Amino acid sequence: METVSTAKAFGGTQGVYRHASEATGTDMTFSVYVPPHAEGAKLPVVWYLSGLTCTHANVTDKGEYRRACAKLGLIFVAPDTSPRGVGVADDPAGAWDFGLGAGFYVDATEPPFAAHYRMWRYVTEELPALIAAQFPADMARQSIMGHSMGGHGALTMGLTFPDTYTAVSAFAPIVAPGQVPWGEKALGGYLGRDRAAWRKHDAVALIEDGARVPALLVDQGDADSFLADQLKPELLAAACETAGIPLTLRMQPGYDHSYSFISTFMADHLSWHAERLG
Amino acid sequence: METVSTAKAFGGTQGVYRHASEATGTDMTFSVYVPPHAEGAKLPVVWYLSGLTCTHANVTDKGEYRRACAKLGLIFVAPDTSPRGVGVADDPAGAWDFGLGAGFYVDATEPPFAAHYRMWRYVTEELPALIAAQFPADMARQSIMGHSMGGHGALTMGLTFPDTYTAVSAFAPIVAPGQVPWGEKALGGYLGRDRAAWRKHDAVALIEDGARVPALLVDQGDADSFLADQLKPELLAAACETAGIPLTLRMQPGYDHSYSFISTFMADHLSWHAERLG
Incomplete structure (x- = not known):
């Protein structure tokens, strides 16, 4: 693992790191914030998965998570959204909703x-x-959150590994990729035409198929231009209702799909995670 | 005035605007955050001046001021750092410390x-x-802060117009441009070789020449790579000591010159301003 940069922030360390990934066969860059902590302490880890077009840098620059993580004692990890580099295939037409920056x-x-x-x-x-291996992390205490495509990632990973991720939340997530244009393009392109293979990468389908978590927190701006066509939180609400999963779905009046929205509610989510991480 | 973008954030509105400036003879872009407020209310205005290479966007993206401004009821204005556009002269060698992004x-x-x-x-x-004219601003209650070159701007404007700016603070400011390489290049290039003309654009010289403010707050990281050669806060401390200006100079251990440093102490500065703005 190579250190790209580190800087002191809110008493802790914001770092950016790079490593050769065996999973993707490429170099991968990610950011980690480690809050101030006692020597030898092991801290819970919050995973943040980003949305379409993003790298680790968007939330690192604009997410405003460090003050809350410093106060709550949380490590915050932000991976990239796709492999990148020479030889990595992209959308044939160069579209921003598939391929590079859109690994889904x-x-x-x-x-x-x-x-x-x-x-x-x-x-x-x-x-x-x-x-x-590299950070003072207590891997028995992990949680996951994400935005848009990353909200999809957080929900599907959280539903698949409820014993790993103690808390799961999302900002404006794609809740049912099998039923919306972004998701149909991505799942079809990455997984093929057999829609049965998509269901384990679709939060609503996972819940319909029996996946359960103790609780979910979702914030969604009602001025989000992707709300009606791509996000459809009502599908998640209906699935949770049927399954008996307690979903706190907060429709936030006037908020859009940007980091202005995410940063406003980031501290709320981190507090909610911290309560569950103990 | 043209609206480039607006988004709801922390209950208020983060906007970016553009207008044709008569002063610079160019279009100028700036950002304004207006916190949530009662209909008809007029709010105090905090000016934030940015450092070398920045536009309005750096602090808007990375400054983490909105939560505090929303809580304290402060309008936050971030101008650009130079004129830009066709016909605007730049550093002859294209250096980043003079010309575009470096108006001083x-x-x-x-x-x-x-x-x-x-x-x-x-x-x-x-x-x-x-x-x-365009925002719910109480111009009888203004204050000013800035970073690095913008700290220089905030200090010189604050010292020149103590009746306009009720509070003055800075992050890692250039306190004596007449005595450091960045400042000598800039003031020489913009104002000419007569150093007497530089003194009204040099905070330490202004204080030596009689300018006074009720108080100053300065934060400075001790891991700032520009500290010894360009920033020299000890020169400001000495001038304030001689002049009887109460200076709170906080050397912050481990912090560098970046927005990781600025964002950490932004809320402190805004609270300090809000106390003085009433």
């Missing part, structure tokens, strides 16, 4: 994407092992 | 810079008039 947190099975797009394994296996 | 908050008298580099008049006259 799946392990692709379709060529040419299967060669590098293995973000599921990267985020749930390889990067946690690296975090455990 | 003076009205240039030297050709070719005198044609557009009029940031003193822009920040102290033209933009305040626009803010007064």
Whole structure:
């Protein structure tokens, strides 16, 4: 692991790091904030998965999570959203909603994407092992959150590994990729035309198929331009209602899809995670 | 005035705006955060002046001021750091410490810079008039802060107009441009070789020449790579000591020159301003 940069912030250390990933077969860059802590302490880890077009840098620059993480004693990890580099396939037309910056947190099975797009394994296996080895992390206390495509990633990972992620929340998540244009394009492109294979990467389908978590927190701006066509939080609400999963879905009046929205509610989410992480 | 973008944040509105500036003879872009407020209320205005290479966007993205401004009821205005556009002269060698992004908050008298580099008049006259006209601003309650070159701007404007700016603070400011390489290059380039003309754009010289403010707050990281050669807070401390100006100079261990440092102490500065703005 190579250190790209570090800086003291809110008494802790904001770092950016790079490593050669076995999962993706590329170099991967990620950021980690370690709050001030006692020598030898092991701290809970909050995973933050970013949305379409983002790298680790968007939330690192604009997420405003450090004050709350410093106060609550949380490590905050922000991975990239796709493999990148020479030989990594992109959207054939260069669109921003597929390929680079749009890995959708799946392990692709379709060529040419299967060669590098293995973000599921990267985020749930390889990067946690690296975090455990390199940072003062208590891997028995992890939680996960994300935005938009990253909200999709957080929900699907949280529902798949409820024993790993003690708390799961999202900002404006894609809750049912199998039922919206972004998700149909991505899951079709990465996983192929058989929609049965998509269900384990679709939060609503996972819940319909029996996945359970103790609770979910979702914030959604009602001025979000993607709300009606791509996000559809009502589908998550209906699935949770049927399954008996306590969902706190907060429709936030006037907020859009940007980091102005995310940063406003970031401290709320971190407090909610910290309560559950103990 | 043209609205470039607006987004709801922390209950208020973060906007970016553009207008044709008479002072600089160019279009100028700036950002304004207006906190939540009662209909018809007039709010105090905090000016934030940015450092070398920055535009309004750096602090808008990374400054983490909105939570505190929302809580304290402060409007936060971030201008650009120089004129920009076709026909605006730049450093002859394209250096980052002079010309574009490096206006040093003076009205240039030297050709070719005198044609557009009029940031003193822009920040102290033209933009305040626009803010007064377009936003719910109480211009009887203004304060000013800045970072590095912008700390220089905040200190010199605050010392020159103590009746306008009720509070003055800075992050890692250039306190004596007449005595350091960045300042000698900039003041020489914009104002000419006569060092007497530089003194009204040098905080330490202004204090030596009789300028007074009720108090100053300065934070400075001790891991700032520019500390010894360009910033020299000890010169400000000595001048304030001699003049009887109460200076709170906080050397912050381990902090560098970046927004990791600024964002950590931003809320402290805003609280200090709010106390003085009433």
